[in-house]
Amino acid sequence: MSRSMVVRYALIVAIIVVLLFPVYWMALTAVLPTRELLSPSPPLLPDLGSISFDSFQRVFELRPVGRWMANSATVTAGTVVCSVVFATMAGYSLSRLASKVGLIVGYSLFAVRLIPTTLLVIPLFMMFSEVELNNTLRSLVIANTVVIVPFAAWLMKSFFDSIPVELEEAAMVDGCSRLRSFLTIVLPLARPGIGAVAIFSGILAWGDFTFARTLIQGDAGTTVTVGLVSFVGEYTADWGALMAAGLLSIAPMVVLFILLEPLLISGLTSGAVK
């Protein structure tokens, strides 16, 4: 290994240590006893003997973290399914329609980005009250899908753009209908794109705070983000339990991300973000 390579690795490791310090600190807080942490000079490296997983046990007694996770999982699953279906259909059509339509949709996409979610949630709140959808996880699925689909459809469009039209034409020459060639030829080829969109929308749905904070009032429908934030004010002293809850609530998405990162990156960089 050349010297410049060593320097490069050292720099990369150094910056990763700095950037991932918040996650490390969260983990360390969760496994160290509170009395060690509540010190003006907390230990940067743990004494391995004092590691314990009590905080993880305690947090389930303090707060219904299990239910929060289940709620978030329900909302995320619903949103991913809806977003993927809508975005795949719209993305294909944007890719194959005249470029003018695509352009209009592209501009409207930027327009959608101008709307703060805190503003959009006002009429959504009123509309959902009107049809008694407030306080349901379904309302969160709808709200999240609405804001995710514009981006997701654009991602899918650029993915479909990379699949040559000639493939479908060839199938149609052989007597395939347009719909069948879409289902049997294009869709299987678009699987990586669909995967990327699924992770992308999953991350956004799991992380939603604005909608979950506003459209759900009771405790029954609390998601991890809202639950954890409500935890801060009430148990400020119990940082161990709080960080344990934090760690649990980021774990599913972080693990998925680590496993599927190449898929997400290739899906994102194939078009929209070039």
Next chain:
Amino acid sequence: MTLVTDDRRRAGAHTGGPRRSRWRPSLSTRNNLLSYVLLAPSLAMSLVFIAFPIYMIVNLSLRDGKTMIMSEVGGLPLTLDNYDTVLSDPETWHSLRISAVYTLAAVAGAIVVGLVTALLIRRRLPGRRWLRTLILIPWPIPGSIATVGFVWMLDGTYGVVNYLLRAIGVIDENIAWFFDPQTALIGVLMPTVWSAYPLCTLMLLASLQSVPDELYEAAKVDGAGPVLQFRHVTWPAVQNTAVLAMIVTGLWTFTTFDFVYAITRGGPDGATQTLAVAIYNQAFRFFDLPHASALGVVTMALAGSALLALFPVVRRRFF
């Protein structure tokens, strides 16, 4: 495409098959038909849940009185007072200033971290996939939860950041980050930048990788050091992407709410009250929906004109 139809017609004419007698729309009509059918659900959804809500916001912003019930909105008298209140309220301009500082600082931070990380992992090196994944880890972490983590790190008494800053001699006494109007915005900015930089890394990395290595070799032969190489090879190649990344990050920061609301909710003393947070507070703390809507319309107009000014760059890079 025309070739295909011609062949079919000819084949039909030769065999005299049943196809000729049945009317079928031309191939291109059928193609477009499927496209429109596939687009319809998303379009319908956007009309109901984006276009109609925008109309509702404009409608609400022109009403006199407070209500949270949709069917009552139509009964309220029309007025321009809400805009008058919003535009003459010093708090609006205070929030605009906070939003501007917050957005610019977050964009600057995210683009610097994004550029440094992208440059470091630009070249092929063993294990790059895992290094890249580690660098992008903040991406899947919800902003509100990242903020909770930073609240603990920035704690006024036991926070590790205070400890580290004391250890290296930057400060003598602990800072109560989120309770001091002087530092609250900096406290909120930290998790914001932390959540925002991965997208910048990714966008810049994609464009850096399109720069051929030969350019760097040539620059080296000509005696250019790292700084000159960056100025004359790297930067020209990535500047458009960097500008686009800044616009995307800027829009995202300008409209985000999670980081502020997860801890300060706009305080202390309005020090972190961005426009997005001000809208939310007006609507769901003071339950003044018309005021919140007017403020929202003004906010969107401001963001829209800023974007319009940057439009040439967006068009060049994005379409």
